[in-house]
Amino acid sequence: MSDLLGLPLVGAFATIMLVLRIPIGIVLLLAGALGFSLIRGPVITLDMIGGRLFDIGSGYALSAIPLFLLMGHVAAKGGITQDIYRAAVAWFGHLKGSVVLATTIAAVGFAACSGSTTSSTAVFGRVAIPEMLRLKVNRKLAAGCVATVGTLAGMIPPSINLIVFGIIARQSVPELLIAGIIPGLMTAAAFVLMIYIRVSRNPELAPTLPRANREERLQSLKGVWSFLALGGLVIGGIYAGIFTPTEAGALGAAGAFVIAAMRRRLSVPSIKDVFLETAQTTSVIFIILVGALIFSAYLAMSGGSSAVSEFIVGLDLPLLAIVALYIVLLLALGCIVDPISTMFLTVPIFVPPLVELGANPIWLGILVAKTLEIGMITPPVGLNAFVLKGVVPSFTLREIFGGIWWFLQVEILTLVLILFIPALATWLPTLAFTK
Amino acid sequence: MTSLATAATRLQDRLEELLCYVSAFAVAAMMLITTLEVIARAAFYKSVPGSYEYVSLLFVYLIYLGLAFSQRRDAHITIGIVYDRLPRKARQIVQGVFLAVAFIFFAAITWTSAVSTWSNYVLGDTVLGVIEVQTWWARAAVPVGCALFSLRFMTQLCCLVTSGELYEETAARKYVPQEVQEAEQQEGTS
Numbered sequence: 110m111s112d113l114l115g116l117p118l119v120g121a122f123a124t125i126m127l128v129l130r131i132p133i134g135i136v137l138l139l140a141g142a143l144g145f146s147l148i149r150g151p152v153i154t155l156d157m158i159g160g161r162l163f164d165i166g167s168g169y170a171l172s173a174i175p176l177f178l179l180m181g182h183v184a185a186k187g188g189i190t191q192d193i194y195r196a197a198v199a200w201f202g203h204l205k206g207s208v209v210l211a212t213t214i215a216a217v218g219f220a221a222c223s224g225s226t227t228s229s230t231a232v233f234g235r236v237a238i239p240e241m242l243r244l245k246v247n248r249k250l251a252a253g254c255v256a257t258v259g260t261l262a263g264m265i266p267p268s269i270n271l272i273v274f275g276i277i278a279r280q281s282v283p284e285l286l287i288a289g290i291i292p293g294l295m296t297a298a299a300f301v302l303m304i305y306i307r308v309s310r311n312p313e314l315a316p317t318l319p320r321a322n323r324e325e326r327l328q329s330l331k332g333v334w335s336f337l338a339l340g341g342l343v344i345g346g347i348y349a350g351i352f353t354p355t356e357a358g359a360l361g362a363a364g365a366f367v368i369a370a371m372r373r374r375l376s377v378p379s380i381k382d383v384f385l386e387t388a389q390t391t392s393v394i395f396i397i398l399v400g401a402l403i404f405s406a407y408l409a410m411s412g413g414s415s416a417v418s419e420f421i422v423g424l425d426l427p428l429l430a431i432v433a434l435y436i437v438l439l440l441a442l443g444c445i446v447d448p449i450s451t452m453f454l455t456v457p458i459f460v461p462p463l464v465e466l467g468a469n470p471i472w473l474g475i476l477v478a479k480t481l482e483i484g485m486i487t488p489p490v491g492l493n494a495f496v497l498k499g500v501v502p503s504f505t506l507r508e509i510f511g512g513i514w515w516f517l518q519v520e521i522l523t524l525v526l527i528l529f530i531p532a533l534a535t536w537l538p539t540l541a542f543t544k
Numbered sequence: 545m546t547s548l549a550t551a552a553t554r555l556q557d558r559l560e561e562l563l564c565y566v567s568a569f570a571v572a573a574m575m576l577i578t579t580l581e582v583i584a585r586a587a588f589y590k591s592v593p594g595s596y597e598y599v600s601l602l603f604v605y606l607i608y609l610g611l612a613f614s615q616r617r618d619a620h621i622t623i624g625i626v627y628d629r630l631p632r633k634a635r636q637i638v639q640g641v642f643l644a645v646a647f648i649f650f651a652a653i654t655w656t657s658a659v660s661t662w663s664n665y666v667l668g669d670t671v672l673g674v675i676e677v678q679t680w681w682a683r684a685a686v687p688v689g690c691a692l693f694s695l696r697f698m699t700q701l702c703c704l705v706t707s708g709e710l711y712e713e714t715a716a717r718k719y720v721p722q723e724v725q726e727a728e729q730q731e732g733t734s
Contacts (some may be wrong), residue, residue, distance in 0.1 A: 126625060126642075127623055127624060128624075128625045128626040128627065129624075129627045129638050129642070130623065130624035130627035130628070130638075130639075130712075131621045131642050132615075132620035132621065132622050133620075133621050133622065134620065134621075134726070135620070135646060135730075139645070139646075139649060142649065155652050155653065155655075155656045156656050156659075156660075157654025158653055158656065159653050159655070159659065159660050159686075160656070160657070160659035161662040162608070162653070162657055162681045162686045162690075163651065163657070163660070163661075163679075163686050164684070166604040166607045166608065166685075166686070167600045167603060167604050167679075167682065168600065168601060168603070169596055169599060169600045171603065172574060172599055172600065172602075172603040172722065175571050175574070175603070175606055176575060176578070179575060192596060265671055267580070326688075330725075341630065352582065355599065356578055356581070356582050359574065359575045359576075359578030359579045359582070360578075360580075360582055361577055362575045363575055363576070365578040379546075381568075384568035384569075384571060385564060385565070385568050387568070387571050388567040388568040388570075388606060388609075388610045389564065389606065389613060389614050389617075389619060390566055391606045391620050392567070392568075392606070392607060392608070392610030392611050392613075392614050393611070393614050393620055393621060395606075395607040395608075396611060396620065397621065398574055420665050427693070431545075445623060445625070446623070447621050471612060485663070489625055490623050490625070492621070503639060511575055522594075
């Protein structure tokens, strides 16, 4: 019990550092080290961390993440985003919502090649925003659309957030990835519907384009079918149990290289850039993961994790109410901390007792990923808004967050649907993996 | 003295870039090894010996060798809710304290991880799979990456003390496109 006494000190130390622009991974690492030092002393703590850094970094399951990042970077550098976007505009540009609708549909296609919400937002910011602004689409709608539809990559496989959840919660990563398909498509469909209704009511929001003829439409598919087939191969391979997620990531990245090279879309400097970008993004993501692992190990050792777990199991509330409370906590944390840290800080504490109370862990994984998706677009630290701002500097944050508001309502609606209808998340994996 | 410092900084920059290339090479190798493994399994019903072990070990390079490069470019994810509202002098103090603590912490971690790597090398630590793979070469990435990370904090601290420039300002000056900087300034003044 005495080890618990240091928790408020460590918590305050971490919170102060966090708001002072200190890198999140380093905050977690330093806070974890402080906590361990209070229990075991500084020398043993430094020895322990020095020894553990290798063990944390040498996991086969986690190596799926850089490979999917690589696949996404190749797809983006190889011009796949432009191809998918052009095809979506050719097929759907004449409908109410025009390019905004097309961007949402294109984001679904790109999400199947990239598991990173921020890179999806960045590439669509570069590709779709100039076109939207040229066509005089309402600035808020354009900004809100691109900042939000990027989050579809956090749900549609290969979602990096779902891989991380699977590893922390010790659940089947393939099942989680497959479970993300229906909620991801459902969210995209809800976005499309919302855009269609809004633009129908106020056509000035997004001028409709002339209908492309049949030949133009078929021509537009030329650039996308191979990448979509690759995305299908990756998802299908996981669904059929032929590949592990790491193998699917490697095949996806290699396939994307082959397709981009065959189309002469990759030069030697851009290949170099793709690998360097992947290396840099991986180190940025994984320093957070390393810090969060050290910090959650401290929470476990201090007895903090088990105290919270016991508290949850002892609550005299229905399961749905406890899950809803967990979602509220995730929403609050997600507004200020990135998804990976939030998962490492909360999943080891909350998911085991919830599973013990009868919750389906796959359903919980989808709820967590969905909630963290929402955190990516909510102020003050909606990461996607800042990514978009970096790519399109002429947008103000007020415009971006103002535009996100409508999409946020749709996100919350779909979250509530998944909360009350767990089959939306569990039906497909049950179908695929129950023999 | 100034030219010596410039040469040292340039060497540090080159080393960070070199390590970033090594980690880029690691991800390429991971992709190739795993792809070969899948093809060999599908075409010849055979596994590439050690593929699982090599991919796991190469991953360590990818995590630790790019840390300093990312810090130099201010690419690590941060939250500046309070920091951004502080007066410049207070920001300099906060950053000075952070850089000093981070330098000491990662220098200590460099030492303890180097000791751990050395003892594993002496003991001949291996991962056992279809074949036996030594781990020391992958373990070495931890102290090497942490050493450069620690040195980067030291360099940024020196820069802060001598010129008063915050490291996010240095990174923005060197790596953020001019149009983004101008737009941020405009938003700040409007």
